[in-house]
Amino acid sequence: MSVWCQGMRKPIVAANWKMNGSLELCEHFTGNLVRPDYADVWIFPTALHLGSLTDSLRDTEIATGAQNVWCEPNGAYTGEISATMVATLGAQLALVGHSERRASFGDSDEVVAKKFKSITDAGLKPVLCVGETLEERESGLAFEAVERQLNVVEEAWDRPVYLHEAIAYEPVWAIGTGKAATAEIAQEMHALIRNHVDGNGSGESQALRILYGGSVKAVNAPELIAQEDIDGFLVGGASLDVNEFNQICEAMKS
Numbered sequence: 001m002s003v004w005c006q007g008m009r010k011p012i013v014a015a016n017w018k019m020n021g022s023l024e025l026c027e028h029f030t031g032n033l034v035r036p037d038y039a040d041v042w043i044f045p046t047a048l049h050l051g052s053l054t055d056s057l058r059d060t061e062i063a064t065g066a067q068n069v070w071c072e073p074n075g076a077y078t079g080e081i082s083a084t085m086v087a088t089l090g091a092q093l094a095l096v097g098h099s100e101r102r103a104s105f106g107d108s109d110e111v112v113a114k115k116f117k118s119i120t121d122a123g124l125k126p127v128l129c130v131g132e133t134l135e136e137r138e139s140g141l142a143f144e145a146v147e148r149q150l151n152v153v154e155e156a157w158d159r160p161v162y163l164h165e166a167i168a169y170e171p172v173w174a175i176g177t178g179k180a181a182t183a184e185i186a187q188e189m190h191a192l193i194r195n196h197v198d199g200n201g202s203g204e205s206q207a208l209r210i211l212y213g214g215s216v217k218a219v220n221a222p223e224l225i226a227q228e229d230i231d232g233f234l235v236g237g238a239s240l241d242v243n244e245f246n247q248i249c250e251a252m253k254s
């Protein structure tokens with residue numbers, strides 16, 4: 001991927017702050033972020049700070065989103081927030097299917113499909129996260145695992161699913177471990193995902209932006225983004241440091 005121009009897939013650098021951050025971080029981050037015109041920047045703060053961060057970025061190109069929503073627009077779901085509420089704040093995006101939600105909060109493939117639908121129904125862009133566990137990779141079942149996660153979401157639809165959306169490939173074994181997938185492993189899976197979307201007509205596969213996530217840092221970003229089917233990153237730990245994040249954005253130029 002070289003410097004973005006019309007007709008190419010514009011790179012995305014997305015920050016997933018997980019359960020980290022404060023109002024101070026929001027202010028520090030927005031005050032020091034280098035706003036690239038060659039990449040889209042998306043920020044997923046905690047739900048607690050989503051409103052104020054979205055307000056402070058209202059007149060910029062930077063989009064914000066929720067890390068998680070429940071399947072219904074409202075109701076007796078203590079502790080949850082809905083995609084409709086997120087949209088009301090002026091945020092544009094929501095993550096869905098992150099492996100931490102799947103593993104620690106019991107989000108099954110079916111729940112992920114329902115959440116995906118509620119996000120789209122609310123007019124937000126879903127960023128569907130998929131990825132295999134270490135066990136699945138070691139037993140040669142990495143693509144089957146990812147394909148299963150894609151299939152469940154696609155089966156819940158009767159029209160192209162990923163039309164204007166992004167998919168994030170995040171191998172579970174690479175998240176928060178400091179051990180990013182090699183560029184070869186990541187590229188292979190991204191190409192398989194694009195091929196899958198192409199093969200079943202579930203989206204415009206050539207326009208679909210497929211992000212890599214899992215221990216992305218300034219040091220490994222250039223090699224990963226140089227791969228043909230890697231269109232950007234979903235960055236966890238390294239996104240809490242705005243200087244590191246700026247350097248990752250910088251790598252989108254190369």
Ligand code: PGA
Nearest residue numbers: 175176214215235236237
């Ligand atoms: P990490 O997390 O960059 O800290 O590995 C990525 C993610 O979970 O989205």
